[in-house]
Amino acid sequence: MHEFTIAQGIVDFLRETYSAKGYRITSFKIALGELSMFDKNIIIDLVRELIKGTELEGAKFTVSIEEAAVKCESCNQIHTFKELTKSLSNDEKEMIHFIPELIPSFARCPTCGSRDLKILTGRGVMVTDIAVQKA
Amino acid sequence: MQFRKHKEEITDYRDYLIRKRLSKISFIVFVGSGKGGVGKSLVAATTGLLLSTFGFKAGLLDLDMHGPSSSMILNVNELPLEEKEGLSPPLVNNLKVISIGLFVKEAPLPLSGEAKREALKELLAITDFGHLDYLIVDLPPGTGDESLAAINLITNNRGVILVSTPSLLSLQVVRRAAIFFKDMKVEIIGLIENMVVGERFGETYKLAEELGVPFLGYIPYDKRVAYISEKLDPAELVKTEFAGALRKALSKAKILG
Numbered sequence: 001m002h003e004f005t006i007a008q009g010i011v012d013f014l015r016e017t018y019s020a021k022g023y024r025i026t027s028f029k030i031a032l033g034e035l036s037m038f039d040k041n042i043i044i045d046l047v048r049e050l051i052k053g054t055e056l057e058g059a060k061f062t063v064s065i066e067e068a069a070v071k072c073e074s075c076n077q078i079h080t081f082k083e084l085t086k087s088l089s090n091d092e093k094e095m096i097h098f099i100p101e102l103i104p105s106f107a108r109c110p111t112c113g114s115r116d117l118k119i120l121t122g123r124g125v126m127v128t129d130i131a132v133q134k135a
Numbered sequence: 136m137q138f139r140k141h142k143e144e145i146t147d148y149r150d151y152l153i154r155k156r157l158s159k160i161s162f163i164v165f166v167g168s169g170k171g172g173v174g175k176s177l178v179a180a181t182t183g184l185l186l187s188t189f190g191f192k193a194g195l196l197d198l199d200m201h202g203p204s205s206s207m208i209l210n211v212n213e214l215p216l217e218e219k220e221g222l223s224p225p226l227v228n229n230l231k232v233i234s235i236g237l238f239v240k241e242a243p244l245p246l247s248g249e250a251k252r253e254a255l256k257e258l259l260a261i262t263d264f265g266h267l268d269y270l271i272v273d274l275p276p277g278t279g280d281e282s283l284a285a286i287n288l289i290t291n292n293r294g295v296i297l298v299s300t301p302s303l304l305s306l307q308v309v310r311r312a313a314i315f316f317k318d319m320k321v322e323i324i325g326l327i328e329n330m331v332v333g334e335r336f337g338e339t340y341k342l343a344e345e346l347g348v349p350f351l352g353y354i355p356y357d358k359r360v361a362y363i364s365e366k367l368d369p370a371e372l373v374k375t376e377f378a379g380a381l382r383k384a385l386s387k388a389k390i391l392g
Contacts, residue, residue, distance in 0.1 A: 004219050005220065005261060005263075009148055009260075012151070013152075095238045098257070099235070099257045099258060100253075100257070101246060101251075101254040101257070102239060104245045104246070105239045105242040105244055106239075106242060115243060116247075117245075118250075123253070124149075
């Protein structure tokens with residue numbers, strides 16, 4: 001699990017993009033794509049720890065899971081994370097955790113068996129609703 | 136990963152992480168061809184091995200999303216290690232090797248254009264090469280999504296070595312690739328003519344002259360590596376006739392001293 005890399009990246013990005021330019025971030029939201037299988041609580045703990053003593057200390061943030069929707073381009077069915085991954089091994093799931101686009105390497109459409117799968121939602125990590133004030 | 140500023144402007148967080156990682160790499164060498172089957176992956180893998188053998192800090196990134204073969208050439212099977220700063224690539228004779236092939240092994244790779252771009256971005260964002268003198272990037276044949284994505288993500292300190300064979304067909308495709316890289320403002324380090332049998336040279340040097348770029352040399356067809364070096368130890372690979380000729384070409388390109 002590379003939660004630390006992600007959490008550190010979020011904090012570094014916010015500091016260099018906003019704090020270094022004289023903005024104070026008051027709140028932000030983190031959405032974790034279901035396919036990336038990050039541990040929400042670990043991300044919360046890491047971000048909380050990493051912003052301590054920085055310009056971001058005191059900013060409010062929330063972490064939520066964005067549900068995955070994957071469309072089969074062959075039969076047009078849209079599938080959930082559970083439907084696609086229920087028969088996968090932990091090792092296979094770990095590869096999808098690293099690179100969500102690899103899902104068709106390991107999973108097939110539960111309806112027609114095709115591997116022509118397109119991720120519609122829930123692939124990676126997004127930071128949204130960044131509220132800033134001029135420091 | 137994306138950032139939305141004030142609910143309107145979206146910035147992809149991975150771009151930031153990629154820039155940070157690439158800033159630790161002194162120079163990036165794309166190895167391309169335009170055409171498949173010219174020995175490009177072998178040139179890329181052996182270039183990486185030669186660099187690490189001569190004491191450079193080097194990495195190899197296999198961007199061929201449909202037929203990743205660099206890791207196979209180098210007999211790499213281990214997954215990258217998860218460390219605090221990201222995924223640490225497995226080592227072959229001190230060469231850091233990363234390939235999508237390490238993640239999927241023998242599973243199919245049915246990636247659409249957009250998925251290839253996303254996968255490349257993710258791979259670059261999570262892989263921690265650390266400080267490198269050279270990163271060798273094995274491009275897929277052609278000038279499609281992977282090449283476009285790589286050129287758009289890797290924007291500084293970069294150049295391309297183009298690999299051709301004596302065949303006229305190969306030369307025509309390499310010409311098209313060379314025009315593409317020139318138009319994309321990627322420095323052409325030089326052209327190599329691979330798979331030369333005896334004295335049957337092609338006209339790659341003429342194409343280099345026409346394009347105004349260096350011709351780096353001929354590489355002979357080497358039976359020892361032609362049947363792909365699945366079983367050829369990397370330490371042996373750098374001692375082959377193929378590697379000797381490639382070494383001269385890299386010296387001419389001032390990549391190897």
